[in-house]
Amino acid sequence: MTTTPIARGLEGVVFTESKLTFIDGEKGILTHLGIPIQEWAESSSFEELSYALLHGRLPNAKELDHFDHDLRQHRYVPQELIENIKLYPRRMNPMQALRTAVSHLGMLDPHSEDDTHEGRYRIGVHLIAQFATIIAAIARVKEGKEPVAPRKDLGHAANFLYMLKGHVPTEEEARLFDMALILHADHSMNASTFTAIATISTLSDMYSAITSAVGSLKGPLHGGANEAVMDMLDDIGSLSHVDDYIGGKLERKEKIMGVGHRVYKYFDPRSRVLRDYAALVAEKQGKSNYYQMLERIEGIVLEKLSAKKLYPNVDFYSGVVYSDLGIKKEFFTPIFALARISGWVASVLEYVEHNRLLRPNALYTGPVDQHYVEIEKR
Numbered sequence: 001m002t003t004t005p006i007a008r009g010l011e012g013v014v015f016t017e018s019k020l021t022f023i024d025g026e027k028g029i030l031t032h033l034g035i036p037i038q039e040w041a042e043s044s045s046f047e048e049l050s051y052a053l054l055h056g057r058l059p060n061a062k063e064l065d066h067f068d069h070d071l072r073q074h075r076y077v078p079q080e081l082i083e084n085i086k087l088y089p090r091r092m093n094p095m096q097a098l099r100t101a102v103s104h105l106g107m108l109d110p111h112s113e114d115d116t117h118e119g120r121y122r123i124g125v126h127l128i129a130q131f132a133t134i135i136a137a138i139a140r141v142k143e144g145k146e147p148v149a150p151r152k153d154l155g156h157a158a159n160f161l162y163m164l165k166g167h168v169p170t171e172e173e174a175r176l177f178d179m180a181l182i183l184h185a186d187h188s189m190n191a192s193t194f195t196a197i198a199t200i201s202t203l204s205d206m207y208s209a210i211t212s213a214v215g216s217l218k219g220p221l222h223g224g225a226n227e228a229v230m231d232m233l234d235d236i237g238s239l240s241h242v243d244d245y246i247g248g249k250l251e252r253k254e255k256i257m258g259v260g261h262r263v264y265k266y267f268d269p270r271s272r273v274l275r276d277y278a279a280l281v282a283e284k285q286g287k288s289n290y291y292q293m294l295e296r297i298e299g300i301v302l303e304k305l306s307a308k309k310l311y312p313n314v315d316f317y318s319g320v321v322y323s324d325l326g327i328k329k330e331f332f333t334p335i336f337a338l339a340r341i342s343g344w345v346a347s348v349l350e351y352v353e354h355n356r357l358l359r360p361n362a363l364y365t366g367p368v369d370q371h372y373v374e375i376e377k378r
């Protein structure tokens with residue numbers, strides 16, 4: 001009988017090194033390249049953080065300009081892809097649609113199999129730019145509207161909101177959205193990044209790695225939780241029902257969406273930044289029902305679950321920020337992908353430099369010493 005311990009959910013397993021992101025889950029600290037997430041959110045841009053993750057350092061002004069130019073140039077996707085998106089069923093799940101579109105884009109790229117660092121980098125940067133165009137096109141088609149072509153004169157966040165809604169956002173809206181993208185860009189070995197790495201570790205191509213990652217992010221235990229939080233709020237309906245609803249869930253030992261984390265055993269620092277922004281927006285526009293419900297749920301969670309080290313995570317307040325920007329809840333998870341694409345690409349590039357096939361073991365607990373039995377004798 002073997003005594004090999006099983007790391008259920010791979011908890012605590014360290015399988016590689018990375019210079020990108022550090023998390024101290026006990027203290028609620030998150031840094032990229034050693035710089036606290038709060039500073040990135042306050043002072044940087046999604047474009048700059050993407051560069052920093054891909055290159056392992058902050059860009060100078062010229063490098064950032066060049067990178068930004070590169071992203072703007074590659075926002076366009078082949079018309080064939082747009083025409084295909086128009087053929088997807090209107091009831092499509094936007095994450096399924098994104099997964100399909102990224103895979104399709106790979107087939108349209110004659111250099112999709114380029115396995116040099118430069119080749120993979122090129123595909124990665126193009127995907128960072130193109131995710132915005134694809135997600136906005138999916139949203140428009142789902143609403144029965146014509147997709148809006150990207151504009152080169154807008155920053156990444158502003159251009160996405162423009163393509164989504166068909167009008168240029170205010171500076172304040174673009175900045176708020178940019179900040180949300182920054183907060184979601186990378187998070188060390190989360191499930192979707194790990195999935196991307198598992199795929200590239202077989203020396204498959206970049207499109208396959210990113211397609212796998214989209215599928216992984218979709219689940220409600222990961223990126224899908226932001227939409228699930230809004231479903232929960234819609235179910236609750238009003239502030240006066242929060243206590244009964246959450247109390248009932250806790251009694252039945254059901255999970256509260258947007259709460260808990262594999263690594264954070266304290267507040268997820270991103271949830272604090274998002275809460276502060278959500279509070280600001282709520283104050284300006286008159287306290288939204290959603291925000292008030294979340295505040296109350298957070299109070300109950302802290303009272304009842306903090307002993308179990310369960311706190312709000314990044315998905316808890318993000319939806320309320322997106323809904324204040326007029327974005328529908330079924331697009332919250334695609335927006336997570338719009339940000340996380342940078343972390344996926346950077347992590348894949350970093351891992352594959354010193355590639356080793358990912359191939360863990362399972363402890364065999366099935367029958368032994370059996371023989372094949374003819375079907376008539378079973």
Ligand SMILES: CC(=O)SCCNC(=O)CCNC(=O)[C@H](O)C(C)(C)COP(=O)(O)OP(=O)(O)OC[C@H]1O[C@@H](n2cnc3c(N)ncnc32)[C@H](O)[C@@H]1OP(=O)(O)O
Nearest residue numbers: 220221222223225254255256257258259260261262313315
């Ligand atoms: C971007 C992101 O991916 S952030 C995470 C987004 N996901 C969510 O918000 C979904 C809700 N949260 C969860 O399901 C979990 O906390 C996860 C998946 C994030 C982490 O899961 P794990 O580390 O595997 O923890 P696990 O599910 O084993 O839970 C440990 C204990 O905490 C409890 N618990 C965990 N999350 C919650 C929650 N959201 N609400 C209530 N109880 C919870 C579990 O019931 C379990 O209790 P027990 O020990 O009494 O059985």
Ligand SMILES: O=C([O-])CC(=O)C(=O)O
Nearest residue numbers: 186187189190191262314
């Ligand atoms: O790190 C994780 O497991 C999940 C998470 O918060 C993220 O991917 O942003």
